[in-house]
Structures are given as C-alpha cells and as structure tokens.
Amino acid sequence: MIKTLLAVVIIVAASIGGTLWYYEKSGFGQANAEPPENASVATKAVPLAMPIFTPLEPFTVTVRNEQSQRILYVAITLRMADESSRRIIIEYMPEVRDRVLRKLAEQRPDHVQTPEGREALVQALRNTLQEPYLPQNTGPAITSVLFTAFVVQ
Incomplete structure (x- = not known):
C-alpha cells in the first residue's frame, strides 16, 4: 500500500x-x-480623450420613389475630432442643416431602409458636412455620423 x-x-x-x-x-x-x-x-496605456458630440435638431423630410412618397424623420449626432470642429459646426448651423436636409431629400425610401443604404447615407452626410464652410479654408473633422432616431413612415 x-x-x-x-x-x-x-x-x-x-x-x-x-x-x-x-x-x-x-x-x-x-x-x-x-x-x-x-x-x-x-x-504604456495612453488615456483616451473624451468624445466631443454635437447633436443636431431632428430633421423631417419627404422622400420619394416612383410609386409613392414617404416621410423620413432623422435625429443626428456628430462625433467631432476636436473642439475647433465643434465650433465650426455650431457657428455654421443654418448651413449645416441645409446641407443635411438637401442630402436627406435625395434619398429613396426603399434604399435608406436597408443597412447598406443607411451606411451610404452616413458616408454621404459625413463627406458633405466636412466640406469647408466659406470663408473657412478647411472643414470640420467629423469622425462619426450617428443616427439617434430614424423613422421612415
């Protein structure tokens, strides 16, 4: 044993x-x-900077396709790269809203309801909003366009 x-x-x-x-x-x-x-x-770990969010007032536009017209209600928040970009967006808010409304009105309701359509809309809005606002030489640095409400009715 x-x-x-x-x-x-x-x-x-x-x-x-x-x-x-x-x-x-x-x-x-x-x-x-x-x-x-x-x-x-x-x-060594580097602390991340706090995000800079700039909410826009909600948008309501009519979107059309060949058969019908529908209402698109969208609330958007922009994530900015820096404080100077946030100031540009706030200073030029009427022009910012105009650019967003024009881009939203171009959308087709059947396309914007798909994930691909929403992603294409995000990219289009980001590109449109990053263009310079006269007399500025450069546009704001936008890292993300976030939908906080999105309804097609």
Whole structure:
C-alpha cells in the first residue's frame, strides 16, 4: 500500500513538473510576466480623450420613389475630432442643416431602409458636412455620423 501511494505521488509530481516545463517552453504564462526593463514608453496605456458630440435638431423630410412618397424623420449626432470642429459646426448651423436636409431629400425610401443604404447615407452626410464652410479654408473633422432616431413612415 505504501509503495502504491509513493508511486502515485511520484507520478503526480512528475506530471505537474512536466506540465510546468511545457508551459514555460511554449510561451504560456508570458502574458503575465513583467515587461523587460528596456521596454519602450509607447507600450504604456495612453488615456483616451473624451468624445466631443454635437447633436443636431431632428430633421423631417419627404422622400420619394416612383410609386409613392414617404416621410423620413432623422435625429443626428456628430462625433467631432476636436473642439475647433465643434465650433465650426455650431457657428455654421443654418448651413449645416441645409446641407443635411438637401442630402436627406435625395434619398429613396426603399434604399435608406436597408443597412447598406443607411451606411451610404452616413458616408454621404459625413463627406458633405466636412466640406469647408466659406470663408473657412478647411472643414470640420467629423469622425462619426450617428443616427439617434430614424423613422421612415
């Protein structure tokens, strides 16, 4: 009985030792290891800047196709890259709204209800709103166009 118990203990110890050796050789456990002393500073976590959101008042437009006309109600929030871009959007809000209304009125109701149509509309709005507002030389930097309400009726 003692010989059997001793054999089991030796087998378990050898198994644990072999597993630890295998993990060390194959690289398991390296994720928790301390970084080398000469690691660059760039690997440290950099805090992200707070997002800058600029909500626009909701839009209601009539969209048409060959058979009918429908009402499109959209609420949009813009995510800006920096504070100066947000100021441009706020200063030129009447022109911003005009550009959005014109782009929305060009849409077909059957197309804008598909995911592809919505993505195309996001890209079109982003491109339109990033164009310069005279007398500015450059337009605002918009990172995202977000729909906060979207209804086709």
